[in-house]
Amino acid sequence: IYHGRQPRKGVGLPGPPGVPIIGNVLQIPKDRQWLKWAEWKEKYGDVYRISIFGTPTIILSSFQAATDLLETRGNIYSDRPTATMAGELVGWSRGLGYAQASNNPRFRELRRLFHQLMGPRACADDNLLNIQERENKSLLRKLLTDPENFDAHARECTSSLILALTYGYPSNTGDPLGLIKITEDAMHGFAVASEPGKWWVDSVPALKYIPSWFPGGSFQRAAQAMRADLNKLFEIPYQFVKKEITAGRPNPSFLLDHLEEKNGHETAEEEELVQAFGAALYSGGAETTPSALTSFILAMALNPQIRFYHPGLPTFKDRDEGKLLYVSALVKEVWRWNPSVPLGLPHVASEDDEYRGYTIEKGSVVWANVWAILHDPAVFSSPHKFQPDRYLGAASEQANSVVASAFGFGRRICPGMHIASNSVFIAIATILTLFRIEKYVDGEGRVVEPVEEYDGFISHPRAFKCRIEPRFEGIESLLTSEFE
């Protein structure tokens, strides 16, 4: 771990030399930074320091270091860096991901709402599990009728689930308010505004005072358009529920419970907070779960030897009775093989700290290289291979605990991890039961190897083709009757 160096007290961490002012910026690729950072681990150890425009930036590349700092000393490392573009200018700092934790009642309140809607207890509740099974069947039906667009279906079904849970918005009536489009537009803005290195204003916050008409001010126009999309996401679903209440036909939902509890006495601040909560659900969920589902399909196309049989359509009840251990192992391997958030989200040191004799200054940005942790050959042998059985059997304890790193660490750990685990679990169990996933065969009978390539800060397999075919006849009627 120390790479032979003895830690010395009070000194700065090792790291690649940079240049004045911009530091190591030019050495970091625009895409898949985690690979470069994993390379640097080999040279500088599992805790090293780089500089981004003068900001000390600490990269943690082992489970030990990430848990020591971000969990054990979580009170020091639970803030986020200020994100000028996505957070301030577009407005996502009203949600959770960009909120500061220290002395921020809003942070605690948003985490509490997440816990209430999708904490471990809520995610074991039959009502929620039934909604997840129902939304999953809609994914299965789409795969049956239009298998080529599996990627789009995974996205739509994730959005539908959030809309159903939060607002009771029905997914089987064709999206009359166009909410899926509204969420997609806002989320596109979130992804673009959050792209590391894309916006100068993130590195030089004083640029935020440049007006939009000024040369170089085009980022302000981009921010305004993205902000307008975000405002729609705040307001339109919220107004939908209020109208349904007035019309006397609201579906059960998180927001309905909340409004009933307030009984017409909601303050403007409470209204804004609960709207921000709805948007926070998307910011965390809309890209990640579909990325995991698409990674799963890619893994199956690349590993046709993986098979799974279950009599009838698997349910959460089967899981809870301990019948689907192999599927649980598959889910974990999906988290590990292509972690959806390979660098997690950045944490900030809110005071000076010392670790292994090195100094970490207040204000340092701290990233856990989740990808490197999940591809550490000391924990996961042949880390590039997709091998679900690494979580089964006597020697699997370490793999089982380290794989949770896919959801981050400490006070900022992903609050959607239980619902995401449910979604991916039920999708994998049922898809493998009903469908064969194989490599694509072109018009001339040639097998087309899917290429394993990824894009984005939320890492998503690049578009690839495969065949998703029913394993047996009569799936349609099975799904329809079960659905009804």
Ligand code: HEM
């Ligand atoms: C494939 C599934 C998912 C993965 C791999 C994932 C991973 C992560 C990671 C690594 C973080 C950063 C944790 C840290 O700072 O240490 C995070 C934060 C977050 N996730 Fe997830 N996530 C997933 C699904 C979801 C879902 C479904 C939701 C909501 C519906 C969600 C909501 C959030 C939110 C709001 C945060 C920010 C929390 C905070 O800053 O306090 N995530 N997630």
